[in-house]
Amino acid sequence: MAATGDDAAAMDSISRAPAAQLAALNAAAASSSQAKAPEDVAEIPAVVPKKTSTNSDGGVETAEEAVEPAEPDINELCADMFEKMAVVLQGELTGTSEDYRLLENMNKLTSLKYMEMKDISINISRNLQDLNNKYASLQPYLDQINQIEEQVSSLEQGAYKLDAYSKKLEARFKKLEKR
Amino acid sequence: MASTETQPRFGQSVKGLLSDKVGSCSGDVIALTRQVLKGSRSQELLGQAARNMVIQEDAILHSEDSLRKMSIITTHLQYQQEAIQKNVEHSKNLQDQLRHLLK
Numbered sequence: 001m002a003a004t005g006d007d008a009a010a011m012d013s014i015s016r017a018p019a020a021q022l023a024a025l026n027a028a029a030a031s032s033s034q035a036k037a038p039e040d041v042a043e044i045p046a047v048v049p050k051k052t053s054t055n056s057d058g059g060v061e062t063a064e065e066a067v068e069p070a071e072p073d074i075n076e077l078c079a080d081m082f083e084k085m086a087v088v089l090q091g092e093l094t095g096t097s098e099d100y101r102l103l104e105n106m107n108k109l110t111s112l113k114y115m116e117m118k119d120i121s122i123n124i125s126r127n128l129q130d131l132n133n134k135y136a137s138l139q140p141y142l143d144q145i146n147q148i149e150e151q152v153s154s155l156e157q158g159a160y161k162l163d164a165y166s167k168k169l170e171a172r173f174k175k176l177e178k179r
Numbered sequence: 180m181a182s183t184e185t186q187p188r189f190g191q192s193v194k195g196l197l198s199d200k201v202g203s204c205s206g207d208v209i210a211l212t213r214q215v216l217k218g219s220r221s222q223e224l225l226g227q228a229a230r231n232m233v234i235q236e237d238a239i240l241h242s243e244d245s246l247r248k249m250s251i252i253t254t255h256l257q258y259q260q261e262a263i264q265k266n267v268e269h270s271k272n273l274q275d276q277l278r279h280l281l282k
């Protein structure tokens with residue numbers, strides 16, 4: 001931050017220097033000390049118009065340094081520079097923020113899917129509980145079916161015994177008939 | 180980051196120094212931003228999180244598919260239970276008949 005302060009002070013001194021130097025130039029314009037003027041002109045090229053003329057006064061030929069034309073609108077250029085800097089920084093940060101946005105969307109979709117699955121699970125749980133209750137109410141009937149099955153098997157045994165007895169009777173009857 | 184070259188060099192105007200300084204400051208700001216982003220490791224972490232989410236997506240879809248099948252099977256079980264309910268009501272008569280037969 002010290003460096004920035006130094007730079008700001010330098011920039012301030014540069015911006016103040018033309019005003020101070022201009023006053024000094026006006027005062028020195030009437031004087032014949034034109035040797036000093038080139039140095040001042042060299043330091044404040046943005047304010048003093050271009051002077052490439054050579055003056056000769058008293059046998060001494062002097063020349064002034066050719067300076068670049070002043071920037072037309074430094075404020076606009078500075079604003080443009082800062083705007084573009086802001087765009088660059090915004091671009092740098094946009095990548096990470098887009099990653100976060102992507103992850104946020106993925107999480108939202110996943111949470112929606114889990115909510116649907118939760119609803120389905122609740123329905124299944126409710127239906128299975130009803131089914132369990134209904135199957136519990138069917139239990140006496142299932143016991144009756146077991147009893148019916150036992151009775152049918154005992155009936156079948158009785159039918160087999162009857163069948164065997166009737167066959168024995170038939171054989172004895174035929175034997176007696178032959179006599 | 181701080182440049183201490185504030186003294187004018189031979190053959191270099193103050194304006195040139197100023198423009199160099201502005202350029203270096205701009206570069207420093209951008210480099211600082213990039214370093215902050217790199218130091219936060221947000222890119223790696225977010226990328227890893229996205230990859231893990233993509234891996235999980237297959238399991239989530241499979242789970243959802245299984246749950247939907249389970250709900251269909253539950254519905255079929257309900258239909259079967261209703262059919263059983265209708266038919267077991269005849270078993271009482273059947274049992275009475277068998278009891279008479281076995282007497």
